[in-house]
Amino acid sequence: MARSRNMMISATFLAMLALSAALVAGFFGTLHPAFDSFAHFRVHLAVLMALCALPLLATSFRLQAATALVFAVAAYATTSFPLPRLWPVQAAYEAKPSDQAVYPGDQAVYRLLQMNLRFDNPTPKKVLSLIGRTNPDVITLEEVSEMWTTELGYITSAYPYRILCPYPNGVFGVALLSRRPFAAGTKPFCERRGAMAIATVDFGGIGFDVAAIHLSWPWPREQPWQIGELAEPLASLGETAIMAGDCNAAPWSAAVR
Incomplete structure (x- = not known):
C-alpha cells in the first residue's frame, strides 16, 4: 500500500516538473517558435500544474509543490493582462x-x-x-473562400470599397470591406499569399491604414515563416493603423506581441 502511494506521489511530482518545464518554455517564445507554441497553452499548463501541486503539499515535496503553485498562479495571471485590449472587439455586436x-x-x-x-x-x-x-463602417474577414466571394457580392452596394485577397488553397483568404472610401492616391494591397489585406480608409478626411490578417497555425506549422513574410508590409503601416484578424495565437504569445 505504501509502495503504491509512493509511486503515485512520484508520478505526480514528475508530472508537475514536466508541466513546469513546458510552462517556463512558453515565456521564451522570442528565442524559438517551438517555445512559443507552449505559450498558447499557458492557461491549461498552469491549471494542470496547480492541480498536481495541491496534493503534493501534504508530502515531502511540499516545498517544491508550494513553489510550483506560486509559479502557476503567477503564470496564469500573465494571461489576464492582454484581455482588456480584446474587449472592444465586441462593440460591433452591440452597436446601434x-x-x-x-x-x-x-x-x-x-x-x-x-x-x-x-x-x-x-x-x-x-x-x-x-x-x-450592426452596420459597421469597415469589415475585416478571414477564411474568405470562393463561396464567400459570391456571398459578399450581395452587399457590394453597401460596401463598394473592398479588397479580397485569395489564399493559394482557395479557402483561407482575407477581405476588407468599407462603406468609407479609400484615401485618395492610395491603393489597397494584398500580401502575395493572401494572408493580409491593407487599405487606407478615409474617415472624415483623415486616412487610417486598416489591415485584415489571417495567420496559419503555430510551429511546427507555417506561422513563424508567415510572420517573417509579413514583417515588411506590417512595418509599412502608419502609427494610427488598425489591424484586425485571426492570428491563431494567444494574445500573450510572442507571435502576437
Missing part, C-alpha cells in the same frame, strides 16, 4: 443602427466588424444579416 455616436466634443465614432467567416459556413445569410444589423 446609427453610424455615429456623440461624445464630448461631438466626435464621430466609426465601427469595425471583425469576423472569421468559416470557409464552409452553412448559414452565410446569418452573417450578412449581422452585417446589416
